[in-house]
Amino acid sequence: MKEEIEKEEATAELLGQYEPEATGTINLKNERAYAEKHYKNYNKGYPEFGNDCTNFVSQILAEGGRREVYPMHLPSYTTDSKYWYMKKRPDNSWGWSKSWTVVSDLYAHLVRTQKGYSSTSKSSIISNAKSGDVIQFKKPGADRYSHTMWIYEKQSSNLLLSGHDNDYLKRSFNAITGYAKYRIIKM
Helix, strand or coil: CHHHHHHHHHHHHHHCCCCCCCCCCCCHHHHHHHHHHHCCCCCCCCCCCCCCHHHHHHHHHHHCCCCCECCCCCCCEECCCCCECEEECCCCCEEEEHHHHCHHHHHHHHCCCCEEEEECCHHHHHHHCCCCCEEEEECCCCCCCCEEEEEEEEECCEEEEEECCCCEEEEEHHHCCCCCEEEEEEC
16 A cells, blocks of 8 residues: 555656646735635635645635636546546535545646655755745655645745644744655645
């Protein structure tokens, strides 16, 4: 199982090395405004999940202009990482993709069109990141990355991160402990 997961994530990282396709114009100002408004006050226009970190980052990306990708016939849930959406269905129930809410699946979706970068070094992550990128965290000995945040602001030697689970608007990356590896998705 561990080898399968590592192979899947390595393949996704390799896919991230190709030139990105058009995925909509991203507006950092709109993303920041959304994070500021909803990092503590959850948006009632979206369903709320336990372990809401990836859902919140997906909302930021969508509200900033990243185009949702959904199938013609909207199922209640899809596991295919080529899709990324959270949408009301004709019966008024929610339909969503696993990539909207699950750390590894968001990564697999985003690196289809964006570049990824991973490192165990915080300084290396900081030097390769920019405001508006997505960052994910992996604990020591874990098979998978387990947390997603959004880079609100890049400083010369730190990143300020927005996220849910523990609700933050500008959490210092340097103050976060308990993780062994990090990866960013260049937005």
